[in-house]
Amino acid sequence: xxxxxxxxxxxxxxxxxxxxxxxxxxxxxxxxxxxxxxxxxxxxxxxxxxxxxxxxxxxxxxxxxxxxxxxxxxxxxxxxxxxxxxxxxxxxxxxxxxxxxxxxxxxxxxxxxxxxxxxxxxxxxxxxxxxxxxxxxxxxxxxxxxxxxxxxxxxxxxxxxxxxxxxxxxxxxxxxxxxxxxxxxxxxxxxxxxxxxxxxxxxxxxxxxxxxxxxxxxxxxxxxxxxxxxxxxxxxxxxxxxxxxxxxxx
Amino acid sequence: xxxxxxxxxxxxxxxxxxxxxxxxxxxxxxxxxxxxxxxxxxxxxxxxxxxxxxxxxxxxxxxxxxxxxxxxxxxxxxxxxxxxxxxxxxxxxxxxxxxxxxxxxxxxxxxxxxxxxxxxxxxxxxxxxxxxxxxxxxxxxxxxxxxxxxxxxxx
Numbered sequence: 001x002x003x004x005x006x007x008x009x010x011x012x013x014x015x016x017x018x019x020x021x022x023x024x025x026x027x028x029x030x031x032x033x034x035x036x037x038x039x040x041x042x043x044x045x046x047x048x049x050x051x052x053x054x055x056x057x058x059x060x061x062x063x064x065x066x067x068x069x070x071x072x073x074x075x076x077x078x079x080x081x082x083x084x085x086x087x088x089x090x091x092x093x094x095x096x097x098x099x100x101x102x103x104x105x106x107x108x109x110x111x112x113x114x115x116x117x118x119x120x121x122x123x124x125x126x127x128x129x130x131x132x133x134x135x136x137x138x139x140x141x142x143x144x145x146x147x148x149x150x151x152x153x154x155x156x157x158x159x160x161x162x163x164x165x166x167x168x169x170x171x172x173x174x175x176x177x178x179x180x181x182x183x184x185x186x187x188x189x190x191x192x193x194x195x196x197x198x199x200x201x202x203x204x205x206x207x208x209x210x211x212x213x214x215x216x217x218x219x220x221x222x223x224x225x226x227x228x229x230x231x232x233x234x235x236x237x238x239x240x241x242x243x244x245x246x247x248x249x250x
Numbered sequence: 251x252x253x254x255x256x257x258x259x260x261x262x263x264x265x266x267x268x269x270x271x272x273x274x275x276x277x278x279x280x281x282x283x284x285x286x287x288x289x290x291x292x293x294x295x296x297x298x299x300x301x302x303x304x305x306x307x308x309x310x311x312x313x314x315x316x317x318x319x320x321x322x323x324x325x326x327x328x329x330x331x332x333x334x335x336x337x338x339x340x341x342x343x344x345x346x347x348x349x350x351x352x353x354x355x356x357x358x359x360x361x362x363x364x365x366x367x368x369x370x371x372x373x374x375x376x377x378x379x380x381x382x383x384x385x386x387x388x389x390x391x392x393x394x395x396x397x398x399x400x401x402x403x404x405x
Contacts, residue, residue: 022381126381133381147381162383169383197383 008033014040015048015106017130023117024124024139032120036113036127043109046070049100060099076101076108083208086227090212095182103181107132107170107207114203132170132210134203152195152235159241160197160233162248168203172196172210173235183215190215194237199248200230218242 006026010033012019019040023029046069048054055073058064066073080093080101093101110129114136117125124137126145135145147169148158162169172181173195183190198210213220213232221244224232231246 020381128381128383131383133383135381145381147383149383169381171383 010037012037012040015044015109015130016050017106019110019113019130020126020128021113021117022126022128023122024137025122027121029117029120029122032117032122035116035120039113039116040109040129043072043105043112046072047076047101047105049102056099056101076105079104079108079204079208083205083212086205087209087212088223089184090215091208092184095184096187103211104204104208106130107134107168108204110134111168111203132168132203132207134168135164136166138165149197149233151239153239159235162197162199164248167199167201168206169197169199170203170206170210171198172214181211181214185215191217193217193234194239195235196220197233198224198230199232200227206230220244 006024008021008023008027008029010021012021014037021033021036023032044054045051046055049056049060051057055064055069059066059069059073066077077093080091080103083091083104084093091103093099093103095103106129110127110132111134113127113129114125114134117127118136122136124139126133126135126139131150133147135147139145144163144165145167146161146163149160149162149169149171151159152173173192181190181192182188192214196210196213198206198213200206200209209224209227209230209232213224213234216223218234220232220234221242224230224244225246231244231248233241233243233247235241
């Protein structure tokens, strides 16, 4: 199916942030959107570190064994292990020695949501989870999706635009949420650049790589050149923008 | 990834955003006025996606401004509804006509968020994008985010 120009929008508050669903195929997508909304709240119920009854919180307290946890916990931890290897340990699902897969859960949830929309036949859509975006198909017939990267120093300004079909963009930074990323090597908050964006096919990995790239700082650009299909953009604290060699609009 | 493609995306995204609004106080101007492209060439892939009407009337309504009101978006803080004034296909003004005022926290959020909306809707139009990525926003930050302006325009 190609994009038709029709548009179905849904905005859902979940996981302490906001998810925007934008479907560009004609049709009644009530069921598809409903499935995505239920999915997002399921992910929140299982993975939230703010909810004492989530699987992750219960595992942290030693009340729930991995064996007995929701199967999605196993899936996410497998992704965490994968990302930990690829990033040379700069990303981990155990920052500070404590179980916390938050660094890729949101990206993974959005990517899965996108997969559910495709499963319902909505081949052209975008899902944005708090600034991490997975895009399927195209925005309109013959037109690629365009994602604006917000300037971390002036959130009303778009710094760059990334356009394409079937790709993901994840960002990491400290402007709104403060120093919340732990450097696994020091155990303390990463200093990092003002902002990082990573693009590639999978938002699960892009999300993890954005977290890792933030921890790596300037080294992230040469590192990501060794990861097939992914590219990074760094915004220094002085506003200087640098991109890895495969960054699409560079 | 090509600049030409980006230019086309720009124009069409702008149109889609504008045409998604219902006209509430047209001041004598047909809703079609809001279809006027701000810049660039529509090309062959233009809004087959919208309706035929905007194209037909585009040239006759250049100087008049039109006010359109988006559907109220329900946020966890309450409904938020935005009104845009459009002239020659460009958003020239954004006003939040409905927003939460129930608690001191609401007032605090609004004093920051509502003025930002105007500026950000203009930025979104100029950048002509569908989605926004940046340092992760929180539920409260979303209210003043560029993505919020895009979502409201698309409703």
